[in-house]
Amino acid sequence: DADVTQTPRNRITKTGKRIMLECSQTKGHDRMYWYRQDPGLGLRLIYYSFDVKDINKGEISDGYSVSRQAQAKFSLSLESAIPNQTALYFCATSDPPGTEQFFGPGTRLTVL
């Protein structure tokens, strides 16, 4: 979905490095989410934000931080990457009162 973009699409890094994943949306949605996808585990929520001043932890927030720089931008950071953070990362948006979430194309992160 071109309305939700993620950069980079692929990233290989080393243990201990700081990594930032960017998400931008042109949908005008207030709510944004970061998910992690591992094989056999589906999508798990890392952090979510219901507006620029609102940040909330999801079920697996340890080792991650986020920044909502503007309505359209939501960044995910790994302060010190570790190999078990190797996964696919997806950003999503939604707009109340709707519940449907619109996903970006994903970022494949490999931590060596």
Place this chain on the structure above:
Amino acid sequence: GESVGLHLPTLSVQEGDNSIINCAYSNSASDYFIWYKQESGKGPQFIIDIRSNMDKRQGQRVTVLLNKTVKHLSLQIAATQPGDSAVYFCAEKTGGGNKLTFGTGTQLKVEL
């Protein structure tokens, strides 16, 4: 904790046949359910949704059935096509906010 799970990790069907993908959920308070389709290398895409006050909802070639008695959700795809090959996820929403809990996914393979 609550969980959303799928009965079968992989489903193979012949082109033109109907496909049925199942999902079990355990939170009786869930009030909204969504089916997503994820093609290789892409983010999940919305297929169809259903609220807990409904038993059935139809879209174009897809039908979602909800059985609240046994906490079961299914996605039926009519006249399955090669382009339907993907991983299908069910997701549930419980309570306020737009947080979704995702199942682990079913890989649908369409054989020519």
